[in-house]
Amino acid sequence: MxxxxxxxxxxxxxxxxxxxxxxxxxxxxxxxxxxxxIEINDGTNFKNVQVVVExxxxxxxxxxxxxxxxxxxxxxxxxxxTPDMKQDFEIKATxxxxxxxxxxxYPLQKKRHSFEYLREIxxxxxxGNSFNAVxxxxxxxxxxxxxxxxxxxFVYVNTPLITASDCEGAxxxxxxxxxxxxNPPLNEEDSIDYTKDFFGAETYLTVSGQLQAEAYAxxxxxxxxxxxxFRAENSNTPRHAAEFWMVEPEIAFADLxxxxxxxxxxxxxxxxxxxxxAGNEIEFFNKFVDKGLVERLKGIVNSTFKRxxxxxxxxxxxxxxxxxxxxxxxxxxxQTEHERYLTEKHFGAPVxxxxxxxxxxxxxxRMNDDNKTVAAVDLLVPGVGEIIGGSQREERYDVLxxxxxxxxxxxxxxxxxxxxxxxxxxxxxxxxxxxxxxxxYLSGMKNIRDVIPFPRTVNNAKF
Amino acid sequence: MxxxxxxxxxxxxxxxxxxxxxxxxxxxxxxxxxxxxIEINDGTNFKNVQVVVExxxxxxxxxxxxxxxxxxxxxxxxxxxTPDMKQDFEIKATxxxxxxxxxxxYPLQKKRHSFEYLREIxxxxxxGNSFNAVxxxxxxxxxxxxxxxxxxxFVYVNTPLITASDCEGAxxxxxxxxxxxxNPPLNEEDSIDYTKDFFGAETYLTVSGQLQAEAYAxxxxxxxxxxxxFRAENSNTPRHAAEFWMVEPEIAFADLxxxxxxxxxxxxxxxxxxxxxAGNEIEFFNKFVDKGLVERLKGIVNSTFKRxxxxxxxxxxxxxxxxxxxxxxxxxxxQTEHERYLTEKHFGAPVxxxxxxxxxxxxxxRMNDDNKTVAAVDLLVPGVGEIIGGSQREERYDVLxxxxxxxxxxxxxxxxxxxxxxxxxxxxxxxxxxxxxxxxYLSGMKNIRDVIPFPRTVNNAKF
Numbered sequence: 031m032x033x034x035x036x037x038x039x040x041x042x043x044x045x046x047x048x049x050x051x052x053x054x055x056x057x058x059x060x061x062x063x064x065x066x067x068i069e070i071n072d073g074t075n076f077k078n079v080q081v082v083v084e085x086x087x088x089x090x091x092x093x094x095x096x097x098x099x100x101x102x103x104x105x106x107x108x109x110x111x112t113p114d115m116k117q118d119f120e121i122k123a124t125x126x127x128x129x130x131x132x133x134x135x136y137p138l139q140k141k142r143h144s145f146e147y148l149r150e151i152x153x154x155x156x157x158g159n160s161f162n163a164v165x166x167x168x169x170x171x172x173x174x175x176x177x178x179x180x181x182x183x184f185v186y187v188n189t190p191l192i193t194a195s196d197c198e199g200a201x202x203x204x205x206x207x208x209x210x211x212x213n214p215p216l217n218e219e220d221s222i223d224y225t226k227d228f229f230g231a232e233t234y235l236t237v238s239g240q241l242q243a244e245a246y247a248x249x250x251x252x253x254x255x256x257x258x259x260f261r262a263e264n265s266n267t268p269r270h271a272a273e274f275w276m277v278e279p280e281i282a283f284a285d286l287x288x289x290x291x292x293x294x295x296x297x298x299x300x301x302x303x304x305x306x307x308a309g310n311e312i313e314f315f316n317k318f319v320d321k322g323l324v325e326r327l328k329g330i331v332n333s334t335f336k337r338x339x340x341x342x343x344x345x346x347x348x349x350x351x352x353x354x355x356x357x358x359x360x361x362x363x364x365q366t367e368h369e370r371y372l373t374e375k376h377f378g379a380p381v382x383x384x385x386x387x388x389x390x391x392x393x394x395x396r397m398n399d400d401n402k403t404v405a406a407v408d409l410l411v412p413g414v415g416e417i418i419g420g421s422q423r424e425e426r427y428d429v430l431x432x433x434x435x436x437x438x439x440x441x442x443x444x445x446x447x448x449x450x451x452x453x454x455x456x457x458x459x460x461x462x463x464x465x466x467x468x469x470x471y472l473s474g475m476k477n478i479r480d481v482i483p484f485p486r487t488v489n490n491a492k493f
Numbered sequence: 494m495x496x497x498x499x500x501x502x503x504x505x506x507x508x509x510x511x512x513x514x515x516x517x518x519x520x521x522x523x524x525x526x527x528x529x530x531i532e533i534n535d536g537t538n539f540k541n542v543q544v545v546v547e548x549x550x551x552x553x554x555x556x557x558x559x560x561x562x563x564x565x566x567x568x569x570x571x572x573x574x575t576p577d578m579k580q581d582f583e584i585k586a587t588x589x590x591x592x593x594x595x596x597x598x599y600p601l602q603k604k605r606h607s608f609e610y611l612r613e614i615x616x617x618x619x620x621g622n623s624f625n626a627v628x629x630x631x632x633x634x635x636x637x638x639x640x641x642x643x644x645x646x647f648v649y650v651n652t653p654l655i656t657a658s659d660c661e662g663a664x665x666x667x668x669x670x671x672x673x674x675x676n677p678p679l680n681e682e683d684s685i686d687y688t689k690d691f692f693g694a695e696t697y698l699t700v701s702g703q704l705q706a707e708a709y710a711x712x713x714x715x716x717x718x719x720x721x722x723f724r725a726e727n728s729n730t731p732r733h734a735a736e737f738w739m740v741e742p743e744i745a746f747a748d749l750x751x752x753x754x755x756x757x758x759x760x761x762x763x764x765x766x767x768x769x770x771a772g773n774e775i776e777f778f779n780k781f782v783d784k785g786l787v788e789r790l791k792g793i794v795n796s797t798f799k800r801x802x803x804x805x806x807x808x809x810x811x812x813x814x815x816x817x818x819x820x821x822x823x824x825x826x827x828q829t830e831h832e833r834y835l836t837e838k839h840f841g842a843p844v845x846x847x848x849x850x851x852x853x854x855x856x857x858x859r860m861n862d863d864n865k866t867v868a869a870v871d872l873l874v875p876g877v878g879e880i881i882g883g884s885q886r887e888e889r890y891d892v893l894x895x896x897x898x899x900x901x902x903x904x905x906x907x908x909x910x911x912x913x914x915x916x917x918x919x920x921x922x923x924x925x926x927x928x929x930x931x932x933x934y935l936s937g938m939k940n941i942r943d944v945i946p947f948p949r950t951v952n953n954a955k956f
Binding site: 032034036037053055056072073074100101102129130131132133135136151152153154156157162165166168169170172173176177180183184185186187188189190191192193194195202204205206207208209211212214221222228229230231233235242245246247248249250251252257258260262264272273275282283425446447449450452453454455456457482483484486488489490491492493 | 495497499500516518519535536537563564565592593594595596598599614615616617619620625628629631632633635636639640643646647648649650651652653654655656657658665667668669670671672674675677684685691692693694696698705708709711712713714715720721723725727735736738745746888909910912913915916917918919920945946947949951952953954955956
């Protein structure tokens with residue numbers, strides 16, 4: 031019977047002195063004339079299994095000790111408890127078979143490589159410790175997010191990736207086309223004739239599923255999206271990618287306070303999940319990537335998130351004894367340096383900032399009674415700054431229409447969105463959580479390219 | 494305390510004769526001078542809650558009885574058990590407040606609409622019974638799939654959507670660009686200068702995450718993708734969409750039999766999940782959409798899937814006493830009519846067909862010893878035909894290279910894929926499950942447009 035090593039680590043005592051079979055890839059191998067140690071990993075568990083090979087116990091000792099790192103092997107052997115050693119158990123091999131060889135050119139030998147170098151071999155990097163930990167964490171946290179929402183009766187909705195709407199307003203968009211780029215069809219006005227394109231219209235990759243999620247929240251009460259979104263921004267920073275995943279819950283019969291409660295619950299849930307289900311990985315990050323990680327994460331779980339208005343935030347920043355690079359003034363957006371001052375220095379805790387000036391926020395956010403600010407919210411966390419952005423949505427038909435007119439928006443293609451305000455358009459709210467930023471936050475990794483399997487950024491769509 | 498109606502349906506006995514508050518949208522309302530009934534639904538549960546309003550019990554009876562369907566209301570009242578009625582309980586209202594009104598123009602009044610008409614109002618259709626059932630089922634089955642893989646220690650991997658590779662070979666692709674379509678930059682050869690495009694290369698929307706998933710399977714053993722994929726095929730059929738979701742597991746240290754075992758387990762798991770967790774919805778489909786549904790689904794769970802080779806399938810079809818439209822001959826691909834004959838008429842059960850001629854399958858499939866067929870597999874199910882396609886992958890470096898040369902493929906951009914065969918490239922296999930086809934199968938819905946919230950098809954990217 032072949033056993034996943036994850037199962038073995040969880041149940042090793044029940045296999046004491048039993049014969050077992052495991053598969054895996056060789057991580058390290060060292061040997062003398064008489065015996066050797068092979069660390070193997072089958073990918074199901076962060077920690078390796080130690081296999082002891084002895085010249086007298088297997089019939090191909092000479093061959094085995096020449097295997098290269100990354101070869102795939104099958105090991106039969108007896109599990110022996112080793113309570114006095116670093117590891118809890120080891121396997122005394124009775125048979126070792128080569129399943130797939132490797133050679134000396136394997137780029138991930140024992141020595142440590144820079145994250146930059148490893149990006150060049152994105153197809154191999156998940157085999158190394160750091161990226162093995164990152165991408166298992168990413169998988170576990172994806173599931174934690176689904177579990178969080180599903181156990182609260184949220185409906186998962188797959189909003190469209192290709193959109194003919196340019197109203198989302200969250201950034202530059204990629205065009206999607208099947209037209210011949212060299213000789214596109216033209217119409218009578220000598221413009222490109224998009225009626226001949228695949229969808230009969232000019233189409234783009236979405237920057238957010240929110241507007242469509244609103245339609246579903248007004249049918250299912252509580253919904254969430256979790257899927258890819260795109261930005262064609264030419265910004266070559268450690269925090270921006272052209273393709274990334276976003277979580278966007280949308281809740282009906284709910285206001286901005288409900289929205290913040292949900293965001294706080296979600297953040298605490300995923301942090302607890304990471305600490306519980308990815309203990310080995312978090313420990314590794316804490317040791318090798320970000321020494322304050324565990325303390326910071328545990329601090330968040332035990333804190334109550336602060337809630338202040340944008341106006342209060344500006345007052346705090348104006349009084350701060352710090353030289354900011356960017357100006358602080360009511361009406362201007364907060365920069366990362368301001369956000370980090372608030373959450374790291376002033377509060378030392380996550381902080382929700384609400385009620386931003388309408389001029390710096392999107393058209394769909396609910397107008398406050400002061401007619402100057404909207405019911406927006408950003409969640410700022412230590413070490414990152416903004417990690418969540420949300421709002422209560424403008425549910426009043428007339429207010430929304432006049433706001434769109436004010437902004438010169440053509441409402442024609444948005445009739446469906448306005449419909450939602452006509453037919454039982456109860457108050458509702460939602461937010462967007464950048465999934466990669468969350469993984470950066472949970473792992474301490476500093477570059478978004480290192481938390482996406484195959485990152486897409488300016489001038490890079492390799493693999 | 495406001496209660497989700499899902500919670501109420503699950504725990505109504507514990508609320509007997511207690512005062513509760515619920516929110517919801519009015520589905521139907523009928524009244525006399527003295528009392529009336531309002532069916533409301535808050536979206537968390539398929540079934541409506543019946544509210545009884547009496548003129549003497551609420552102070553705005555005249556107003557309430559004029560509310561339009563789809564208005565959002567809040568109801569305070571006493572929960573009363575009604576064991577002799579169709580429903581288990583009802584709410585005797587003590588207060589009814591209007592949260593958001595509606596009017597007589599609401600398009601989803603009581604009468605039944607055609608699915609075609611409802612597609613035109615895709616932003617409102619999830620409020621009706623059929624689509625409410627479809628999209629809650631879709632959400633539950635999404636989670637079932639994640640749960641299936643996560644509890645088996647599979648790692649979820651997000652493969653890229655934008656790709657510079659044209660080797661996937663599964664169909665026509667959409668181009669992704671930020672170039673000015675009207676005046677694209679040209680190079681010296683008068684071709685479009687894609688070094689000036691966002692990614693510095695010609696890029697497309699992916700048709701499959703398989704190749705990248707293979708890289709991750711060779712690090713984590715068992716992985717799966719679950720995300721959007723795209724086909725720019727101009728086929729206006731009830732089974733094809735330009736944007737759809739696909740589940741692609743990839744397993745290492747595994748062959749085609751392991752692959753089929755996994756597919757069979759997955760199918761049975763999700764069917765059981767649907768029957769258990771979406772009982773009301775499945776019952777609705779069985780009554781109004783597809784009367785044989787429950788019987789068919791239960792039949793699948795209790796059956797052992799048949800396994801035959803393509804060559805055996807051809808023999809069966811040649812002997813069949815049926816006039817097929819398309820020819821049956823060794824070397825030709827099976828058409829839907831053939832697939833359905835095999836699974837519906839001949840076996841009356843799901844059937845795996847394996848080992849297809851290499852000419853009709855993809856370059857990465859493992860060559861069999863006969864050098865004529867490859868280790869491919871399709872799963873055919875009654876009512877649908879092909880629902881899963883997979884294969885064992887060619888893990889032998891030399892065989893893969895010569896196969897690619899045979900097909901005239903430029904291997905340069907595929908070096909990373911070949912690398913996987915150099916460094917511990919153990920045997921591995923995987924398959925693709927079209928998520929929408931699965932939902933069609935589980936619901937009996939006949940058009941893919943009716944199981945995607947906002948479908949994208951030829952000439953349609955509305956909403």
